[in-house]
Amino acid sequence: MSVQERKERERAARERLIVATARELAEQQGWDAVTTRRLAERIEYSQPVLYSHFRGKREIIGAVALDGATELAAALRAATAAADGPRERVYALARAYLDYAERHPAVYDAIFQLDGGLPYAQEDTPAPLKDAFAALLESLGEVAGDGVHPGLFTETFWAALHGLATLTRAGRLPPQHTEWRLELLVNRLAVL
Amino acid sequence: MSVQERKERERAARERLIVATARELAEQQGWDAVTTRRLAERIEYSQPVLYSHFRGKREIIGAVALDGATELAAALRAATAAADGPRERVYALARAYLDYAERHPAVYDAIFQLDGGLPYAQEDTPAPLKDAFAALLESLGEVAGDGVHPGLFTETFWAALHGLATLTRAGRLPPQHTEWRLELLVNRLAVL
């Protein structure tokens, strides 16, 4: 059985290579540049190999999204762990979120804007996505205020952050005063 | 000169037809279905005619965005005009905004998500876009609170609405409790 095991290992490694390369290409040149031909060339295989791992380009985006969600959750937890008190935690969380969106716009898009064929906000939502939301909930739940459902509060706060992140990057909001908008959001929305 | 005038009139009419048809197609089947071939077929001209009016598909999206922005501004003003007092005005504004995003998702995307080649948040930003923001500012400026810049407050509130609208439509937020999130946003962000 060791031959088959080796083959499966190699196959898994190649799958990781595909996802990592897709992400790299997307971060370097945007998702438009991630074509199946270019991706195949970079991993030094022919196009059809991609389709033996994924149903199509959509599923590759989905795989990048799952990777990114894991990373985002870790970044949020790392930021809040170093902060003292609810107020500082919320600030740290919001800054870390916007920071991630700015540093990894392609991955952020894969998670929150593009169609990766993943189910969201359902029972069968993949664990990394649920966990990213959980990371938000951990710090935001404690500042929801009396009588306000922590989950719904987290959703609302998150939506506001998402709006800031996407509108700023799309050039719809001027890049100046980002910090100010973030402070307004935290001061008004969170019950501290 | 009347011959030339007639030609220019016809040309302008055809340009409006292109934009209206693109919008119709996008609202019916999504922007992916708006291909230059399909669009040309619907207006009963050949593809190259499109390029005698617009530099490319991007500019057509931009034209739909400008149309939509005018419409959105009118919808926001109509909603707030019928409301009494700042609190009711903000509610009416927020509801009208989310309502427009839900009823005209393709147009909403053209304005706020897709690349239509338009300059935003600058001096040379087209009037319809500036006016849509002005419509937001008219109702939101009065609830910014003391010492808070009305423009920046409007941007922040708008970003939050945008986040709710896009995340909900992309399936990232469950469709239930939309009203509740909106109320939370208004109650916490606006100083009433």
Next chain:
DNA sequence: TCTCTTGTCTAGCACTGCTAGGATCGGGTC
């Protein structure tokens, strides 16, 4: 009526995501 500009269309380019079918490589068996 003829000419020449203006406007329109046909045909084609380089690219996209995706797939059918043939070639080749390598593990398992005799």
Next chain:
DNA sequence: GACCCGATCCTAGCAGTGCTAGACAAGAGA
């Protein structure tokens, strides 16, 4: 060690995309 056969991979191609060069026809002005 030689052979068979299945798994694996690649070449070639499909239908579609945005966009454009160049041929062609229609119509205004002389």
